[in-house]
Amino acid sequence: MTMGIEHDSSRDAGIGTRDSGAAAADARTRRTQMAAALAATRREFALEARQGRGGREVQANYAAQMDAVVQQLVDAARGQAVRTLVVCALGGYGRRTLCLHSDVDLMILFDGSIGREEERFVNAVLQPLWDLQLVVGHQVRELADFDDLDTANTEFLLAVLDARAIAGDAGLFERLRERVAGATTAHRSRAVDALLELIEQRQAQFNGTIYQLEPDIKNAPGGLRDIAGIRYLQTLTADRVEPERSRAVGQLQDAEDFLLRVRGVLHAESGRDANILTHELQERVADAMGCKGDEPRHRVETLMGIYFRHARVIFRELGRAQRAARPPAERPAATRVGRHFEIATDGIRFLDPESAAGRPSLWVEMFRLALADGCPVSEQALDTIEQNLDRHSADDFAGTEAERQQLRNLFYPRPGLYARLSEMHDCGLLNRILPEFAAVHCRVIRDFHHKYTVDEHTLLTIRGLEALWNPTTPNRKRFGALLEELRAPEVLTLSLIFHDIGKAAETDHAQESVRLARPALDRLEVPADARQAIEFLIRNHLVMSQFAFRRDLDDPHVVAQFAHMVGTEELLKMLCLLTLVDVEAVSSSTLTPWKEELLWRLYVETYNQLTLGYGDELVPQDPAGLAVVIAGRPEDISDEELTQFLEGLPRRYLALFGLASIYRHVRLARGIRRDEVHAILENHDDVWELTIVTLDKPYLFSNVAGVLSYFGMDIHRGQAMTTPGGLVLDVFEFSDEQGFLRQNPGATAEITRMLDRVVAGWVDVPALLRGREASLLYRRRQREPARIHFDNEHSQKYTVLEIVADDAPGLLHRMSRVVSEQGCDLDLALIATEGRKAIDVLHVTKAGKKLAEHERNALKHGLERVLEGTDETR
Amino acid sequence: MKLVKAIVRPNKVDEVRDALQKLNVGGMTVTEVRGHGRQKGHTAIYRGKEYDVTLLPKICIDVVVTNNIVEEVIQTIIRSARTGEIGDGRVFVLPVEHSYNIRTGEQDAS
Secondary structure (H helix, E strand, O other): OEEOOOOOHHHHHHOOOOOHHHHHHHHHHHHHHHHHHHHHHHHHHHHHHHOOOOOHHHHHHHHHHHHHHHHHHHHHHHHHOOOOEEEEEOHHHHOOOOOOOOOEEEEEEEOOOOOHHHHHHHHHHHHHHHHOOOOEEEEEEEHHHHOOOOOOOHHHHHHHHOOEEEEEEHHHHHHHHHHHHHHHHHOHHHHHHHHHHHHHHHHHOOOOOOOEOOOEOOOOOOOHHHHHHHHHHHHHHOOOOOHHHHHHHHHHHHHHHHHHHHHHHHHHHHOOOOOEOOHHHHHHHHHHOOOOOOOHHHHHHHHHHHHHHHHHHHHHHHHHHHHHHOOOOOOOOEEEEOOOEEEEOOEEEEOOHHHHOOOHHHHHHHHHHHHHHOOOEOHHHHHHHHHHHHHOOHHHHOOOHHHHHHHHHHOOOOOOHHHHHHHHHHOOHHHHHOOOHHHHOOOOOOOOOOOEOHHHHHHHHHHHHHHOOOOOOHHHHHHHHHHHHOOOHHHHHHHHHHOOHHHHOOOOHHHHHHHHHHHHHHHOOOOHHHHHHHHHHHHOOOHHHHHHHHOOOOOHHHHHHHHHHHOOHHHHHHHHHHHHHHHHOOOOOOOOHHHHHHHHHHHHHHHHHHHHOHHHOEHHHOHHHHHHHHHOOOOOOOHHHHHHHHOOOEOHHHHHOOHHHHHHHHHHHOOOOOOOEEEEEEEEOOEEEEEEEEEOOOOHHHHHHHHHHHOOOEEEEEEEEEOOOOEEEEEEEEEOOOOHHHHOOOHHHHHHHHHHHHHHOOOOHHHHHHHHHOOOOOOOOOOOOOEEEEEOOOOOOOEEEEEEEEOOOOHHHHHHHHHHHOOOEEEEEEEEEEOOEEEEEEEEEEOOEOOOHHHHHHHHHHHHHHHHOOOOOO | OEEEEEEEOHHHHHHHHHHHHHOOOOOOEEEEEEEOOOOOOEEEEEOOEEEEEOOEEEEEEEEEEOHHHHHHHHHHHHHHHOOOOOOOEEEEEEEOOOOEOOOOOOEOOO
16 A cells, blocks of 8 residues: 555656666656746745745645655655655654745655665655755654664654654554554653653753743744644643633644744745744734734734733643643642632642632632642633633732731742742733733843843742742852841842833833832832832842942942942842842843852942941931931921931941931930930830840940840840940840740830849849859750851951851850950940841950950950850859 | 953953944953952951852953054053952963954955
C-alpha cells in the first residue's frame, strides 16, 4: 500500500531504456515546474501573511503544497531504494502549521537496514529540496530504531509524536505508530517527566513570564511551543478534555490562530524564520492584524494587549495540563477548609460558587488561604471571580477595618505570593482591589533595558523579594538577612506594588507614582508611619541605584549625603531591598554580580554612617528639617522651648520621629529637674513603648534597662540620646513576654513608680536583679561567639562600641552597667534585636574624650566576661 | 590603529565618555569588571565583623582609534578619570591590525 503519488510502474520501466539526455531534461522540467509552483504558493503565502491572514488555513495550504513537492521527489526517486519506506513530516510541519520560512522537518524511515541504495534515495529526495533553498531538518531511521525507543530523548520523542506520513508505505507508518504508542505507554511516567523538565527549562530562559516586551512568540511562555506542550501532555497522559472546558479549548484555538498569523507577518516581513515580535516589527504587525488606534503607538498597544490575552490563555492551559500530569500525590480528593472553601487537586475552590459570587471578602480570604496552604487558586474560583468582578468596586474590598487588615496582611512577602498575585492579576481581581495598579496593566515602556511590561515587572519584583526568604547564594543571604530584620515587610511589598504606577504618565514617574498611590493608601487606611515609609520608598526608588552605580563610594561626603537622604536603618534596608529586586526584575541579565556588590557596599557604608557616625551632627545642622518642625509647632510650644529642646540632640532625631512625637517629647521635658524622670508608657498592638526624659547621671541607662528587665520585659529596640547639656531622651520598645502589663491593671503605674525611685537613687537595681541574674536563662551561653568592635574613626567625638551577641534577658542592663563601671559615659545608644541577635551600638566617652586603647581593652574585657557569664561569682 | 583599554572607577565612566565624545571618538565598549591593582581591595566592617573586599568593581572602556589621535585619547581618559587617589585605574594600549564593518563588510582605514 502506498500513499501520495501513486507508484508509476510505466515510468520505472523506462528508466535506463530511454535516452538519458531526454530523461534528464524531463527531470529538469519537472523540477522547474515544481519550483515554480512552490514559489507561487510562497508568494501567495507572503501576500496573505502581510495582510495578517497567514494563519492556520494558509499554513495548512502551504504544508499541502510542500507535501506535493516531497511526494513528487519520493515518487521520482523511489526506484533507487530496495527497502520499503515511508517519508513523514515532523514538528510543526507534521501538524500542518508550516510557516513561510520554517524548517521543513522530515523523517525518512526504512523497513530494514540502510544500504547504499537507500542512501542514494535519501540524497535524491533531499538534494532537490536544498536546491529549492529550503531549510530541511531530516532524520533517516530504520524501524528497528524504535524497538527500544528512548523516551528520555524528549526532543526526538516529541518529534515522532507529531509524525505524519506524506509518501511511502502506509503499513510501515502504522507499525511506527504502534511502536511509539507502546513505548510511551510503557515509559509514560519517564516521558512525562522529561517533557515537563523540557518545558520548565525553556520557560526559565524567559524568566517564566508571558509579559515580555519583545516576545518570542514561538518559544516564550504563552507561545506556540506551549500549545504543542499542552497537546503532548494530553497525548502522553491520555488527558480527556471535560465538556465544561470547551470554552477554554475554543480560546486556545483562537490563541493559536492569532500566533500563527503574527508569525506569518514576522516571516514575511523579515524574510527569515523570525519569531521575535521586536519593537521594530510591532507597528508593522499591528497594521497587518488590523489593530485599532489613531496613532501607531496606540495600535501597538492594542496588538500587545491582544497578544497578552492569548498568551495568558495558553499559559493557564499549560499550567492546568502540567498539574493534571503531575497531581500532588499526598492530597486526598478534596479537603474542606472552613465554611466556604475546599482544597482539591486543582487548588482551592468555592464550596458554593453562586453564593461566593456576591461576597468579595471571601475572594480575598481565598487567596489568603491559598498562600497559607501553598496551593493554587482553582479555575473554578478564578472563573467565578472574573465573571463577577463588575459587580464590585474597590471600596467593597476595604469597607471594614477587618477587611482592610486582611488586605494589608495579604502583601506580607512569603513563598507563593508572586504566584497568587499573578492569579489575582490575571483574573482582574488585583486591578479591582487596587484600580491604581490598573494604570500599568500590560503597559509597554520601550527602552533598551526593560524586558517585561510594567505590571509584570512589578510582580517580578515581588517574586524577587519572596525568593530572599530562601536565598541560594552567600551573596543573596546577606540581602535575605535584611528582609528578616524588617519590622513590617508588607510595607516594602506595597511600595513595590505602587513604585511604577506613575509610568502610565510620561512625567517624573516616581513622583507621579506617589500621587497615584495616595488614594489606595487612604482606602486601605495604612497607618501613618507605614504610609510615610511607602511614600518615601516610591519617591526615591531610583536613588540608591544612582548612588551605588554612578557615584564615588570612596567619598565619605557621597555616603553622608545618601545617609541624610535615607535617615534611618529601617528605611535603608527597605530601599536597598527594593533597589535589588527592582533592578533584578528589569531583565534576567540586568542585576550583575558587579551591581550587587556595589549595592551592598553602599548599604554597608551607609549603615555604618547611620549607626556609627551620626553623633557628630546635631539638629541645627539640618536647617531644612528644623524649619519644618518649627513651622508645625503647636501653640502651646514656643520657638524658644522647641529650639532649646532640639539644639543638643543628634540630627538623626528628626529622621527617627514624626512631628507629633517630637512635640510630645518637648512637653515631656518641661520642668524636668535633677533626680526626676518624666515617662510615658503605652502600647501599640503587641509592642510597648517607654519614653523617658530625665537629666543625665551615672548608671542611668543601665538602671532604666534593668527596671524593664526586672518586670520581665524583652527589649527589642531603643534609642538613647544625651545632649551636651545633660538632657536625656530614651525610647525603648519591648514586648511583655511574661504578661505582667497585660495581667495587672496597675502595672504601668507600678513600672513608672519604680522608674521614679530608681532615678531618684532610692533603689539599687543590681540588688533588685541579683536573684534573676543568677538564673540559667539570664546566663545562658552564647551559641555563637559575640562580636565586640570599637570604632574610633567614624565619629570625631565618640568611641563607638558595637556589640553583636545572642540576645538574653537583662543583657542590655548588664552590658551598659559594665560601661558605667569602667567610668565611661554612655551618650548615645541604638538598641536593636534581629531575630535572636542583639545588635547594640553605644557611643561612649571617658571624661569627655574618646577612649584610649587601654581603656577600650579594659572595657572589652569587662564586656566579654558579661557575655561569657563570668562577670560575677554567685 | 590602536585599542585603548581603560580600567576606571565606575563613577568616572560618564566623564570619560563625555570627554571622548568631544574628541569625536566614534564608538566605545563599556564592560562591568572586577579586579584589583595596587589598591588590592580593602577591609570593610559590618556589625563588628571584618570582611575583605579583594575584587573591586571597575569599568573597562575599550575604544579603537587611529594612530594620529591615540595620544590625545589616552591623555583625555587619564584627565577625566583621575581623582589622585589609589584605585584610579589603568590605561592599556594595544596594536590593532584591521577592523571591519560587519554590516557593509568594508575594512576601516587604519
